[in-house]
Amino acid sequence: QVQLVESGGGLVQAGDSLRLSCAASGLTISNYAVAWFRRAPGKEREIVAGRTRSGDSTFYADSVKGRFAISRDNAKNTVYLQMNSLSPEDTAIYYCAARFTGLSEIPKAPSNYAYWGQGTQVTVSS
Secondary structure, three states, X not given: OOEEEEEXXXXXXXXXXXXXXXXXXXXXXXXXXXXXXXXXXOOOOEEEEEEOOOOOOEEEOOOOOOOEEEEEEOOOOEEEEEEOOOOHHHOEEEEEEEEOOOOOOXXXXXXXXXXXXXXXXXXXXX
């Protein structure tokens, strides 16, 4: 049974940092394209960051470019999202997702991902 379990969310102040973790079981994360999505209140789920199966390419939404970083620890079978310089606009539920795909693909649409975590809440106060 595949499981993705996020952790690391919480309530922080503007300008603070957080690191989200996504621990995978039932699959080998290095064989999957992985991504972080978020859903803010009243908005649709959007991709924040993604990493190819090969690990040599990443994608970031314009709104987080330069502030967020996605990484992967194959030994721990875990994906991370380092979030710096957080602002209230980053308040959302954050989800990790995985898709078995080609080496260099980072699907952008949520419907392209087969496996999802349950989400972790990130709240940034001003």
